[in-house]
Amino acid sequence: xxxxxxxxxxxxxxxxxxxxxxxxxxxxxxxxxxxxxxxxxxxxxxxxxxxxxxxxxxxxxxxxxxxxxxxx
Numbered sequence: 001x002x003x004x005x006x007x008x009x010x011x012x013x014x015x016x017x018x019x020x021x022x023x024x025x026x027x028x029x030x031x032x033x034x035x036x037x038x039x040x041x042x043x044x045x046x047x048x049x050x051x052x053x054x055x056x057x058x059x060x061x062x063x064x065x066x067x068x069x070x071x072x
Contacts, residue, residue, distance in 0.1 A: 005066040009044040013071035020068040028069070031059060039071065 001016055015037045018025050032054060042058060043051040049060040061069075 001070045001072050003067055004039075004041075004050065004061070004069040004071050005063055007041050007044070007071060009041050012038060012040045014038055015069060016072050017070040018068055019070060024065070024068055028065065033059075033069070 004013070004015075007013055015033060015035055017035060018028050018033070037054065040053040041050065042053050049062050050066050052059045052061065
C-alpha cells in the first residue's frame with residue numbers, strides 16, 4: 001500500500017484505508033470516498049490539488065488529505 005500523494009497521474013488505484021481522526025474520515029466518507037472504491041488520478045502537479053476521477057465525477061483533493069488516503 002502507498003499514499004495517494006505518491007501515485008502518478010494516469011494511474012488507477014483502489015482506496016484501501018483512510019488514516020486520521022474522526023473528522024477527516026467523516027469528511028472523506030461524505031465526499032463518497034470509501035474503502036474499495038476505484039480512483040483514477042487525472043492531474044497531479046508539484047503544487048496544487050490532486051484531481052481524481054471518482055465514479056462519474058471529478059474531485060480535487062489537497063495534498064494534506066491525499067497524504068491520509070492509502071491505496072493499492
